[in-house]
Amino acid sequence: MSVNSTILSLPEEELVHPGNRACAGCGLSILYRIGLKALGRNTILVVPPSCLTVLQGLYPIAATQLPCLNVTFASTGAAATGVIGALKALGKTDITVAAWAGDGGTADIGIQSLSGACERGENFIFICYDNEAYMNTGVQRSGTTPQGVITTTTPIRGKLQPKKDVPAIMAAHNLNYVATGTAAYPLDFYDKIMKAKTITGPKYFHLQTPCPAGWGFDPRYSVKIGRLAVESGLFDLYEIEHGEFRLTGASLKLLGKKRQPVAAYFESQSRFRALTEEMIADIQKQVDEKWAGYEQKMAKKMKE
Amino acid sequence: MHIIESGNVAAASGVKLARAQVIAAYPITPQTPLTEKLSEFVDAGEMQAEYIPVESEHSALAVCIAASSTGARAFTATSANGLLYMVEQVHWAAGARLPIVMCVVNRGIGAPWTVWNDHQDSISQRDAGWIQLYACDHQQIIDTVIQAFLLAETVSIPVMVCYDGYLLSHTYMPFDVPDPDKVDEFLPAFKPAYALDPKQPANLNTVTLPDIRPDVRGNLAPGYMEIRHNLHVDLRRAIDKVAEIDARFQKIFNRGGHPFIEPYCCEDADFIAVCLGSLSYQLRDVVDELREEGLKAGVAGLRLYRPFPEQAMVELLAKAKGVVVFEKALSYGNQGALFTDIKAALYPGPARPFVKNFILGLGGREIKTADLLKTFREACTQGPASIDTPQWIGLKL
Numbered sequence: 110m111s112v113n114s115t116i117l118s119l120p121e122e123e124l125v126h127p128g129n130r131a132c133a134g135c136g137l138s139i140l141y142r143i144g145l146k147a148l149g150r151n152t153i154l155v156v157p158p159s160c161l162t163v164l165q166g167l168y169p170i171a172a173t174q175l176p177c178l179n180v181t182f183a184s185t186g187a188a189a190t191g192v193i194g195a196l197k198a199l200g201k202t203d204i205t206v207a208a209w210a211g212d213g214g215t216a217d218i219g220i221q222s223l224s225g226a227c228e229r230g231e232n233f234i235f236i237c238y239d240n241e242a243y244m245n246t247g248v249q250r251s252g253t254t255p256q257g258v259i260t261t262t263t264p265i266r267g268k269l270q271p272k273k274d275v276p277a278i279m280a281a282h283n284l285n286y287v288a289t290g291t292a293a294y295p296l297d298f299y300d301k302i303m304k305a306k307t308i309t310g311p312k313y314f315h316l317q318t319p320c321p322a323g324w325g326f327d328p329r330y331s332v333k334i335g336r337l338a339v340e341s342g343l344f345d346l347y348e349i350e351h352g353e354f355r356l357t358g359a360s361l362k363l364l365g366k367k368r369q370p371v372a373a374y375f376e377s378q379s380r381f382r383a384l385t386e387e388m389i390a391d392i393q394k395q396v397d398e399k400w401a402g403y404e405q406k407m408a409k410k411m412k413e
Numbered sequence: 414m415h416i417i418e419s420g421n422v423a424a425a426s427g428v429k430l431a432r433a434q435v436i437a438a439y440p441i442t443p444q445t446p447l448t449e450k451l452s453e454f455v456d457a458g459e460m461q462a463e464y465i466p467v468e469s470e471h472s473a474l475a476v477c478i479a480a481s482s483t484g485a486r487a488f489t490a491t492s493a494n495g496l497l498y499m500v501e502q503v504h505w506a507a508g509a510r511l512p513i514v515m516c517v518v519n520r521g522i523g524a525p526w527t528v529w530n531d532h533q534d535s536i537s538q539r540d541a542g543w544i545q546l547y548a549c550d551h552q553q554i555i556d557t558v559i560q561a562f563l564l565a566e567t568v569s570i571p572v573m574v575c576y577d578g579y580l581l582s583h584t585y586m587p588f589d590v591p592d593p594d595k596v597d598e599f600l601p602a603f604k605p606a607y608a609l610d611p612k613q614p615a616n617l618n619t620v621t622l623p624d625i626r627p628d629v630r631g632n633l634a635p636g637y638m639e640i641r642h643n644l645h646v647d648l649r650r651a652i653d654k655v656a657e658i659d660a661r662f663q664k665i666f667n668r669g670g671h672p673f674i675e676p677y678c679c680e681d682a683d684f685i686a687v688c689l690g691s692l693s694y695q696l697r698d699v700v701d702e703l704r705e706e707g708l709k710a711g712v713a714g715l716r717l718y719r720p721f722p723e724q725a726m727v728e729l730l731a732k733a734k735g736v737v738v739f740e741k742a743l744s745y746g747n748q749g750a751l752f753t754d755i756k757a758a759l760y761p762g763p764a765r766p767f768v769k770n771f772i773l774g775l776g777g778r779e780i781k782t783a784d785l786l787k788t789f790r791e792a793c794t795q796g797p798a799s800i801d802t803p804q805w806i807g808l809k810l
Contacts, residue, residue: 195435
């Protein structure tokens with residue numbers, strides 16, 4: 110990252126009103142507040158049904174100060190396209206168009222219109238906040254729910270299938286910019302949005318947003334748990350800029366360092382209670398292999 | 414300027430003259446040549462519009478919904494299963510009060526697969542809150558598309574322009590392409606009632622509670638039910654607007670005069686056939702024949718199906734002895750939708766002609782004029798004798 114914002118360098122102006130409808134400890138609300146500061150006032154938002162729909166307020170009261178189009182669940186990418194098309198037709202070329210969807214609205218029901226918009230090369234920022242289940246409807250499994258997680262539709266054995274790797278799917282669209290972010294490190298997200306605004310074409314963000322109600326932890330630990338996901342090497346902060354992958358922020362700093370055991374992360378949330386010791390050991394092995402790959406890549410880069 | 418072209422090209426020419434600014438469509442037979450023509454207009458620089466080749470019909474209408482919400486004149490077109498795939502968006506566009514125009518090139522819906530004409534697709538969307546206009550020939554297609562934009566933008570309600578797949582979409586007929594300057598006079602540039610604008614931010618289509626609710630200043634805002642009631646009231650008011658726009662069109666282009674129903678030999682008719690689309694022109698031959706036989710027959714082609722022009726319909730039919738409704742669609746398990754609408758319209762009146770219902774032409778089954786003649790004649794001569802409703806024409810069981 111070329112820019113490194115500090116909490117003091119962020120714009121003071123708040124674009125999200127206080128007293129919105131987010132739950133206590135909502136990871137999304139942290140990144141929504143910081144993300145809107147980065148996007149700025151000259152932005153049009155497109156939002157499908159999700160916790161964000163509720164967070165933004167019930168008619169006629171709105172928590173956001175940006176113009177926002179609420180759209181049907183499956184249509185976010187196409188709706189963003191429509192806004193962009195109209196702005197082009199009307200000769201308004203300086204407005205940022207940002208779609209902000211949950212994991213269901215991105216990875217599952219929303220993936221077709223997202224893929225279509227990205228294939229067409231639409232100039233917009235798509236932000237997926239991944240709380241790893243259908244939280245707005247009451248914690249049902251989604252394509253990005255990790256393996257083994259207890260949800261209301263995987264109530265006993267946990268989810269049997271592994272998490273869908275959406276950033277990799279979006280990277281396969283040959284986008285100019287793909288990045289991850291987490292509510293535990295909002296400044297990393299801020300800097301990445303600022304960078305994305307300078308890049309043309311579709312930009313994809315995948316954000317991990319801890320959810321106390323859905324994940325089963327005390328709301329005061331949202332940031333702590335988000336950090337543990339990064340420190341254990343389970344969730345990685347990275348960006349893929351014009352095809353080039355690099356770790357960023359706290360994940361970059363983990364290279365060559367000892368990571369937290371994944372078991373510590375799993376123990377912090379009741380949703381992982383169905384995981385057996387064997388499963389945890391297996392996941393630890395997968396994470397170790399992934400990180401060995403990162404280390405190798407880094408070593409190769411240093412040589413070059 | 415008169416040209417000989419297909420119905421799809423007539424529609425595309427209307428969209429071009431109307432200066433649509435954002436066009437999004439997904440190909441489906443028999444709509445395809447319409448969208449191909451529009452992409453050609455845009456690619457050749459003959460039309461200043463954004464043509465967006467979306468990956469589905471659901472997305473096609475999503476693009477139009479968003480573009481219209483941003484303040485651009487938006488158009489899409491589809492048929493059959495394409496229309497059904499976008500149903501969620503069809504209802505959304507009406508609820509959001511967006512003046513989108515969509516051509517529905519009528520085709521039967523699967524299963525089993527059919528690509529041929531009937532009206533089940535658009536009739537299935539009669540309750541969505543859109544205005545539905547049906548065209549009978551190529552001239553009506555181009556004229557109706559142009560009028561549809563003015564109508565939609567006048568009442569902030571989306572409009573479907575429906576015309577028969579293949580029978581009109583793929584046949585070639587001479588028609589007049591209106592003068593562009595006159596179209597500009599008829600249809601001014603789109604001025605949205607509201608639009609997404611960072612300078613005046615608004616949160617559109619928010620979750621709305623069952624009851625009315627005050628805003629931050631204490632002013633009461635409508636609830637869901639008030640918003641939906643307003644849509645209904647404005648749809649009913651749109652009936653007058655359809656007539657006003659038709660009159661305005663007639664003044665400038667010297668065509669029109671039948672905004673709701675196009676009658677043929679109905680003035681003194683004892684028996685009137687009612688239908689949608691090009692079938693009404695085929696029935697004119699039948700009427701001519703029956704008149705020669707001494708039966709006072711007429712045919713009424715319904716142009717405006719939603720909102721339903723009850724008053725005009727009752728005025729036309731009340732003096733007749735019998736009404737015969739021919740339909741290329743069916744409310745399965747009941748009767749034809751138009752038939753039930755007509756019966757309901759006639760019920761409160763003092764004189765109630767008998768009303769019969771015939772289903773025909775589903776999935777493109779050929780409609781033979783001889784069959785129409787026989788059916789219409791028998792329906793008239795047998796009088797009010799009760800028959801199982803509906804009857805099917807051309808069925809080979």
